[in-house]
Amino acid sequence: MREGLDEAERRDIQDPLSECIHEFFTGGLVHLNGNSLGPPRAGLLDELGRVVDGQWAPRQVQGWFADGWLDLPRTVGDAIGELLGARPGQTVVAGETTSTTLFNAVTAACRLREDRPVLLIEAGAFPTDLYVARSVARLLGRRLLVEPTAGFDEALRTRGSQIAAAIAAPVDFRTGELREIGPTTALCRAAGAVSVWDLSHAAGVLPTDVDDNRVDLAVGCGYKYLGGGPGAPAYLYAAERLHSAVDLPLSGWHGHAAPFEMSPDFVPAKGIDRARTGTPPLLGLVALHHALGPLTRAGIEALSRRSRSLSDFFLACVGERSPGLLARLVSPRDASRRGGHLALSVPDAAKVEHELAERGLLLDSRPPDLIRIAFAPLYVSHVQVWHAARELVHVLEGSR
Template identity: 55%
Template sequence: MEFTREWAEKRDAEDQLSGFREEFALPAGVIQLNGNSLGPLPRAVPGALDQVVRREWGEHLIRGWFEDGWWDAPERVGDRVGRLVGAAPGQTVVGESTSVQLFNALTAAARLRPERTVLVSDAGNFPTDRYLAVSVARMLGLRLVQTPVAALPKVLERHRGEVGAVLAGAVDFRTGELWDVAALTARVRDAGAVTVWDLSHAAGAVPLHLDEAGVDLAVGCGYKYLCGGPGAPAFLYAAARHHEALDLPVTGWHGHARPFEMADTFVPAPGIARARTGTPHLLSLLALEAALTPLEAAGVAAVREKSLRLGDYLMSLVDGAGTTTRTRERTGAWPEVVTPRAPARRGNQVTLRHPRAPRLSAELMARGVVTDARPPDLIRLCLNGLYVSYTDVFDAVTHLREVTR
């Protein structure tokens, strides 16, 4: 693979997804490689929110719940997200924070296996996931076993007959390593347990087939690859086969079978509607709805294919710079790629290791290259095929070479 900017420009000119870059309000002179933390603003969102605020809320007031479809939004948007993660309609709902959705899903999963005493949690998962696993285990009187995902089959065998639920992230948030959701779900199912997948770094980034894979429950945020904006609501997926038995700890009147009766006792609504809680954060929810359009139009598979090519290009550039004697003498320590090289083993980010990662990330930010660092020594670069170009990748590595001098 060539390392020239001219090669990158030629690939951009031939790229069938290049037009989708215009669907995002990217600041001039900024290279956005941080979409695994916060996606950029889709151009459709300001207009959609203006419509909601000025006309629907401003003029229709409370009538907006039914005249403008507010009441149906959690399930309507849920079905759109569901299509992006391989779920048939009626199994996905949107409307709470990721933390609430995770707590609800993990507790409900453990309650599906009341005779089991062990809860397994991904030891490398995002801190919120691990904190919540500790909390759920304490609340339900379960023994918590934390394990690297790679060791999950051994843990299931060691605790055969004891494991009730397993919580894991589909993509390692630090390294970008992608796990085989279908294969691991099958192992968990064979052990008689229930899966809860955190798809925050996978939804919209990699093709997912939740129904086909037999996933039980899954949760994902709306502000990374789905570009719903800061604090965008999260989604909860629950396979239809579990709906009748789903015992969710956080219940609210929107999830009641007859919400407008204001009954004293909670009676869960049929289907996925029982996973609704109180009144949703409607402005954020409708912003997310508007933000989904570019990804739906491009298709997750096409975005994934381009993201992998961008990743190959980035790693080739990093490798080339790191193995050049002149560059090595000039820069000293050079970042190394820690993300798995095999396409099937990585998400849509590439993570580099460098002893001065936080400082390098800050210096890149000052140059308009938006990345982030994770302690102690990791720099994450998100390669979302919807809006990242080959030229972006070339220029980012050029800046990286300069700030490491």
């Protein structure tokens, strides 16, 4: 087994991204749950203190103007857009939750196709996506079509002329299996349906190339692989070609063309600023911006390569110790068909999660029997993955 540890050390030495692990406060734990919430980047308290003590305290409300607070939704949005493959000016952190931002995007998508009666979504979508889709369908009098993964693209081919908008995710939140953005978006475009992508489980770990793939609208949270912290604000991507036509239902004063005129009538701002709503959540934006620094420096291609290397090495280590355990893998074995996490079907998954946490290994479980292991590229090392495989086998089989 020493050979596996030697190989882990060799891989970490050869990959310059291994140095980034020192930029995060891990508390000595192995964080394999970055698809839910990762550790904070070191220096966050200093960054927040700089804003609170150096800007907010002395300048109070003038900080919005003197310290550039009003620009942060676009500044942070463009940083996220860099990871999404979006040109500047198309991504904004509007100051809302992921659920609210998704509602805004889906409603706007349906408004772009007023004459079409159907809203399409995958049956295996994240629960919030399903809840929002049902709410929008009721609100707008549309019919919700819920298709299994295998039938989603076929519905676009055969019923596309009826579909106003299609909601999809590039990564299955349970299994990590990929749906290619390009082909599905192309089907939406051919059918005249608006594509709405939930990138929450992809951003920061997987190339999405939203511009090149001609995505219409996309949303995502700031607290998974992006590392913005608990409840970090969400982002909205809207392709530039839609800016003059998109009609977002949440019309907040910061989305107004002249917000400080306090006009009683809403006139949408030009460009992506029209997606802004209320007063920006300053400290949440500062924390998210701080977290994005090492991600944008590394670049999404390098981040994706490392995540795949970590996940492949994990499976190799598990297979070496317990070949039969790989039969419990419910994710694609091919890393090019997975996102940043994989899943195993095990009895008493929640109990396994707690036992591993007691051993300093953080992952998560999903009912009825899945444990999910995420490979965030900047604060997980190959050496940690080697140890994680050993601990997982020990807990599941009771022997090393």
